[in-house]
Amino acid sequence: MHIGFDISQTGSSKAGCGYFAHALIKAMIELAPEHRYSLFPSFGDFYFDSMMPILNPYSGREVHYGPRHLTRETARVFWTGAGAEASLGKPEIIHANNFWCPTQLASSRLIYTFYDMSFAVEPAWTTETNRVSCFDGVFRSVMAADWVVAISEASRTQYLSVFPHFPEDRIRVIYPCSRFADSSAVGKRPKALDDVPAGSYWLNVGTIEPRKNQRRLVEAYASYLALGGAPMPLVLAGGKGWLMEDFQKHLVELGVEAHVMMIGYVSDDELIWLYRNCYANLYPSLFEGFGLPVLEGMQFGAATLASNTTSIPEVAGDAAILIAPEDTEGWAQAMLRLAGNRLERDQLSAAALKQAGRFDWKRSAEALLQLYEEALASPKRRMAT
Known part of the structure; x- marks a missing residue:
């Protein structure tokens, strides 16, 4: 052929x-x-x-x-x-x-x-x-x-x-x-996280753009902190997309600019490290044909909070906490609950590895x-x- x-x-x-x-x-x-x-x-x-x-x-x-x-x-x-x-x-x-x-x-x-x-x-x-x-x-x-x-x-x-x-x-x-062939890879710590202990940050992967919903995510993160959530930084790994020119100003207005780390486009090795060592992978996208960061995070055992819309439930199965992407307070509450329950976080991590094996x-x-x-x-x- x-x-x-x-x-x-x-x-x-x-x-x-x-x-x-x-x-x-x-x-x-x-x-x-x-x-x-x-x-x-x-x-x-x-x-x-x-x-x-x-x-x-x-x-x-x-x-x-x-x-x-x-x-x-x-x-x-x-x-x-x-x-x-x-x-x-x-x-x-x-x-x-x-x-x-x-x-x-x-x-x-x-x-x-x-x-x-x-x-x-x-x-x-x-x-x-x-x-x-x-x-x-x-x-x-x-x-x-x-x-x-x-x-x-x-x-x-x-x-x-x-x-x-x-x-x-x-x-x-x-x-x-997943793009990653070796699920046992440990990856390489990004220099921007040299002072952040492994397992002590929230992660979001994706281009910074309206559909990926980072604006609501940082609003949920601000609410999480205001409710007394553990002050783990929120790491945003992805290049700057369109129609988000005022995003940095939004962080300042929310008072979370010191807690949100925008580290830009990362290498595959750095992304593996980020997935493997995050406290949880957050994916609040409004619309996805598939949602690759959900699957790739699960491949490396990332506990996952994700949207309950479009294709994402197909990818996540029963191995993630699914929340409506517009429900900012629901995201804040889910983060608060997971931050205070290490056992649930570890159970989600084990379920993620099993779910990733289906692809x-x-x-x-x-x-x-x-x-x-x-x-x-x-x-x-x-x-x-």
Whole structure:
């Protein structure tokens, strides 16, 4: 089988979408090295990283790279042109992973990864440019995709609720998994936490942006401290996103700026240490296609408090305390209870390890390879009757 696979978001600054594509292609190459893999450093013009694939980790006897484009404009011209499919060698499968979706494929089976439509649920969670571009890609998938891969049952349900005419039997749930292969890794303490004892801080991982709900989290943390909660610092690990320019001012107004540590983007080794040594991992996100920080924290035994909405209960199972993301006081009370009950915290940690074991990249890659086989055995959707 000749598989064309979008790796455009798997560079050094990858986030959730990039980790999904990165781990799946690595697992497929390992499981099925006999296939021919054409990896696309650029895919469309919505997401563009001119450094791809200079620092790319993929290797294999039948692994090749598609065209590398140095500008967004040259990428756009190539990927929207009528000759793109032929120029790529007419792969039997073309898998889109970055929201952008081609519509001109005549013979290749188009597989489209659908993450979520949070951008359409609440306009305040993102920018107008991102919202329009993401919706354009998802809308194109409804017209052109032969199969859709949803990253959770919640995402699948959302896709079909917005686009009820898409055939239900052509959308398949394939779960992401942790990026970390070694669950015994101890990681590396971030320098910013040199003076913070292990096991004595709250942790939140994710880009600082409205959808991740850090504004309410720090309000809950302020309430927790006011109620007499142990003064463990709150560590926010993640880069600064959009629409949060006044976040530092908000910390000052709440009087918690001295207790909140914003340590920015961290390395994988540092993230492992943070998960393994936090008192608890807090994930109050308002909307998630999957919620990778919940699973990754559980892999390293982090006791978890998380939102009870969208896909997060699928990931957390019975191994976390689930709270409505808008319930600031509920979060404060849950933190207060857990801080005063080490036994419950340790029980959550043990349950987290067990829950994390239910997700495995090998199983996900096997499911995706099977979907490819089914796609090749089926007519292209636009020709189906």
